[in-house]
Amino acid sequence: MSGAALPSGRFNSLAQWALPLAILVVWQALSTVGFIPVRVLPAPTEVLAAGWKLLSNGELLKNIWVSFWRAIVGFAIGGGIGFALGLANGLSRRSERYLDSTLQMIRNVPHLALIPLVILWFGIDEEAKIFLVALGVFFPIYINTQHGIRTVDTQLVEMGRTYGMSPTTLFWRVILPGGLPSIFVGLRYALGIMWLTLIVAETIAASSGIGYMAMQAREFLLVDVVVLSIVIYALLGKLADSAARLLERLCLSWHPAFQKA
């Protein structure tokens, strides 16, 4: 096969797009011959046209920005608190004793089940969405940070102590880097939860954002805009994941799993 002879880096980065592209082509073909009714699923070109229309009147960018902003703020708040508590409970048995079982109880409540309560508290304002996103991303970050810190190689910690590292040095040079692989697992998982929560929250209670755009389009039977919203969510999700992967690659370049063969 000639494919094997291509420079593997470029080939691999293109390869991941082969399947989505193929699906698009088949979808377009089936829509054009009329196999898929427009009311069920409009052709990709029509979705694109709808996107262009919304882009030119500024509505699309406004809604994307609103959703993006909610996602980032919610993630920063929930992730920040989760990271801090994960560190605290990973480092200190006492802190874990007082906090962990409470947090585990809260964790077992599906955060989306709180939507009615959240609407009562905050109405459909920004706080509601940000609160839900923050709650959603909190747990994956918290649990993985705690786990990463707790499972740092004790032999390395012992080495650090005998070599005279101060607690601060020990944290920055041994404990935190040792916990990073697990923390990144939590980060990527949390990014998935972040979009999921936002979609649900915006669909149920919002007056702006991509989810709101989709719900409005549904009322006017604009299937192309609904599909467009879904595609945008997919792209935003992919973007967030790629950013996390890049960060992971930069921070974990020492890890055998990230070294090029």
Place this chain on the structure above:
Amino acid sequence: MASGLSESVIDMNQHVAPPGVPFHDLVAGRKAPAEARGLSITIDNLHKTFGEQPVLRGIDLRIEPGQFVTIVGRSGCGKSTLLRLLVGLEKPSSGSFWFGDRQDKQVQREDIRVMFQEPRLLPWARVLSNVEVGLGTQRKSEDARDRALATLREVGLEDRRDDWPSILSGGQKQRVALARALVSRPRILALDEPLGALDALTRISMQRLLERVWLDQRYTALLVTHDVAEAVTLADRVLVIEDGRISLDLAVDLPRPRERGSPEIAALEGRILRDLFKNSEAGEDA
């Protein structure tokens, strides 16, 4: 106490000895014999109990400055515990020990270094940065990098300075760990079976390296091993520990460098093995 630390870094060009000339003769000829470098170790009736289980039952010992002492014994005899007590990784149940001549004088942490059975390198730090860990609080000093590099050169790994530890072989990792232990110019080096996980050939070259740097720096070396041949080849003095007590204290008065497998070494080795097995039937220890 810190006087030794300010001493110039290891001289690098002296390590390729002309054939036939013992290395320490070169060293002795280069500068005044560094007899004051090592610290003596005095141990007074040291006991250690884990729960109900006594591990050390009264160790009394005096180790002269600069001596190379190896400790052998079967697994579980307490030899590693003794070492861990001395470097502060465990607290004694009773008894005491001190370094140098005065019991009330504190030694600096950088003066006592440990090499573990595992390399224990930080996987997220480059080789050179791992060596710098050994400088302890002096890591921020101006010549830190130069000292780390010089020590890395000493163990023959200067060209791997920017590598991640994960791509090094087992022997190379232990050499980096040795460089990390030596970079602060310790006055006592404790080695807890550091060659245990290496293959036979790497072991022999590591033994030579250990002997060479010890001859150069003249710290007090305390090596725990279960390889009796290794113990006799390297040591000035071999201690056998059995049931938490010193059961044999044997001086090894052979000239260096020693020839592996020579009759004198074999005789001493036999004597130690006889002592180790005197109370057990054949096969019991398997």
